[in-house]
Amino acid sequence: MKGRVLKLSAPRRLVCDLMRFSVSVPRVTVQRRMNLGTLLDTRDASEPRPSWTAIFLKGYALLAAETPELRRAYIKFPWPRLYEYPSNVASVAHERDYEGERAVLxxxxxxxxxxxxxxxxxxxxxxxxxxxxxIKEFRQALKFAGMPAILRRPLMWLGLNIGRQRANHFGTFQLSVYSGLGAESLNPLSPLTTLFNYGRIDKSGFVDVRIHYDHRVMDGANVARALVRFEAILNETVSGEVTRLAGTGRRDPANDQQR
Structure with missing residues (x-):
């Protein structure tokens, strides 16, 4: 049987280029099962109710703000070294429909x-x-994907290896999560120093949270301690902010519990 040849779309070219640089990162995963029962109850009582994505993003950003290792990157230009950023730039993955194709941007x-x-x-x-x-980032990325590979790949390499520019073009950490689809990513790839994600949150508030990190930048013990602190930030600082959103009534969280 004869198949058919499919031309790489702009979103697929973007993914191919990112994976080209991601596979060279010595990535290791550390996971912690967290008890977020306090935060779960607080969120259920709040109005408006924030998404779990925003809640975890705020918690991780606070964690990285107080943990310098999470704001560092291994860069190669003009020589291999670590570069530490003064603040965070979050890179968040979204699945969008683009010209009849589901694309990750x-x-x-x-x-x-x-x-x-x-x-x-x-x-x-x-x-x-x-x-x-x-969306500026989406528009720029798709335009970039239209360039010839002989130009795209050197430019992406420079963007990832010039310290001051890396965060502007790619961010300092990435969030990519599928728990709303009932699935979990166990080995995601990213050229960034850390990528974090989380699984489904059960009715008692227990959830598996993972930090996938570049071993050139930090070691596993650092990440393990960071996950302990991450849990505390979510149940204390972040929960406190959500408490201030609490309204008079409670809603059934069943429909958007994993949002």
Whole structure:
């Protein structure tokens, strides 16, 4: 039987280029099962109810703000060294429909640690719902994907290996999560120092949270301690912010518990 040849679309070219640089990163995963029962109850009582994506993003940004290793990157130009950023730039993966294809595109949020959870929620929702051509990062990425590979790949290498520019083009950490689809990513690839994700949150508030990290930048013990601190930040600082959103009534969380 004879198959058919499919031309690589712009989104697929973007993924191919990112994977080209991601596979060379010595990535290791550390997982912690967290008890977020306090935060779960607080969120259920809040109105408006923030998404879990915004909640975890705010918590991780606060964690990275106080943990210098999470704001560092291994760069190669003009010689191998570590570069530490003064603040965070979050890279958030979104699945969007583009010309009849489901495409993964990345939006960036500068200094998420300085933003409220509701503001983060609005930015995430905008990236998920606004027309692709209205999102600057999406528009630039698809335009970049239209360039010949002989230009794209050297430019991407430079973007990843010039310290001051790397965060502007790619971010300092990435969030990619599928728990809303009932699945979990166990070995995601990214050229960034850390990528974090989480699984489904059960009715008692237990959830598996993972940090996938570049072993050239830090070691596993650092990440294990960071996950302990991450749990505390979610149940204390982040839960406190969500508490201030609490309204008078409670809603059934069954429909959007994993949102």
């Amino acid at each position: 990345l939006s960036r949020i500068k200094e998420p640690e300085q933003r409220s959870i509701l503001e983060l929620d609005r930015l995430i929702e905008a990236a998920r719902s606004r027309p692709i051509e209205e």
